Amino acid sequence: MGDPSRYEAYRVLQRNDIPAVVWLEDALGYYGMNTVLFRLHIIVPSIDTAAEALQLQGWTLYQPPPRELRSFLSDLPPSSYRRLLPPDWVEDPVEPWPPLPPDQVVERQPELVLFSADFWHVSLHGNKSMFPPLEMLVDSLITAILDSPDGTFLQVRLGVYICALYSEVAPLRHPDFAASLRPTNRHFHHDGVNGMLVTTIPAINRQRKFRDALAES
Structure with missing residues (x-):
């Protein structure tokens, strides 16, 4: 580094x-x-x-x-x-x-x-830092894994990143962090913070359905 x-x-x-x-x-x-x-x-x-x-x-x-x-x-x-x-x-x-x-x-x-930036659903407008804000990174990775085709190298790679984030990055577990995420990603985040499986294909499909239903409502 x-x-x-x-x-x-x-x-x-x-x-x-x-x-x-x-x-x-x-x-x-x-x-x-x-x-x-x-x-x-x-x-x-x-x-x-x-x-x-x-x-x-x-x-x-x-x-x-x-x-x-x-x-x-x-x-x-x-x-x-x-x-x-x-x-x-x-x-x-x-x-x-x-x-x-x-x-x-x-x-x-x-x-x-x-x-x-469009692929990762991020906006760089106004960003002055070399590294992304943590909420930008988490939002983007959650969105990407839910959008990725099941069983692909991309989905597996994103799953590794997300598992490591929730096990190793302490600020994600702060009670106020969820409020900084997109509303459609907060259910995924809540489950990840609480140790639930979120990166297996069945879990991703459940999270995807929840997100899509929330977006439609």
Whole structure:
């Protein structure tokens, strides 16, 4: 979390006055979840505008190989994200042996995934923080898991995030937190806070029906 080079893409977007928030594992780790960081995920209003600004600074669009292993990105609409490689990207780097001392290790920037704010149902208007407000993150993840097709990599991944949030992030359990969420997500949150299963397919289907009925009323 403390590697400054990891967030260079975010700083490029800031210098170009492009609203952005760091998302998924980095944001979850910011709020105290125990997680490992791989790709960097950033939400922006327009992935085309953001990708263009980054390409002018040396980032390149990533073209996955034909037989790349499926991931949760495979379940997203292609128009909702863009993958880029940083200027210092090295494919399959050869690690020195014996390993270098920690103070000599050069940290490389990770692969970048730009997400559309529309897909995650978030608004970046007025946001000045590198990381999203906790209520924005929770609202978005709940909405996304209820909207995701059952049994997909995306739904499983979101389920892992949500389970970890409710078990590891203490502010979610504050009695006043629910009021900051969308009314349609509060029932899901109430069950999650109280230790009920919320991320199995039957549980998601029940939560989805409750949300849809509340929205219709």
